Amino acid sequence: MRTVATVFGIISCLLGFFALVLSLVGVKLSYLLFIDSFGPLAGFVIRLSMIVLGMALVALGQTDWQREIEEGEQPI
Numbered sequence: 001m002r003t004v005a006t007v008f009g010i011i012s013c014l015l016g017f018f019a020l021v022l023s024l025v026g027v028k029l030s031y032l033l034f035i036d037s038f039g040p041l042a043g044f045v046i047r048l049s050m051i052v053l054g055m056a057l058v059a060l061g062q063t064d065w066q067r068e069i070e071e072g073e074q075p076i
Contacts, residue, residue, distance in 0.1 A: 005061030013054025020047040 019032050023043070028036065036043040 002061045005057050009054045009057025009059075009061055011054070012050050012057065016047050016050025016054060020044070020051065023047065 015029075015032070019029050019035070022029060023036075035046050038046070
């Protein structure tokens, strides 16, 4: 499950980044054209959210939750 979240996170982050950079230049990715149907501001926000959510998925996918739980139970 960790690998799947990491892969989806990387893909989402890269697609969002490329879509954002290319839209600033004036080029649009054909399979992401539906994003601009909501308007230019909404398209920009969706692209930014793709980047942020991709980073969050990578961070969550790489976290060792079992170790975090064990470290949290130790007394100070």
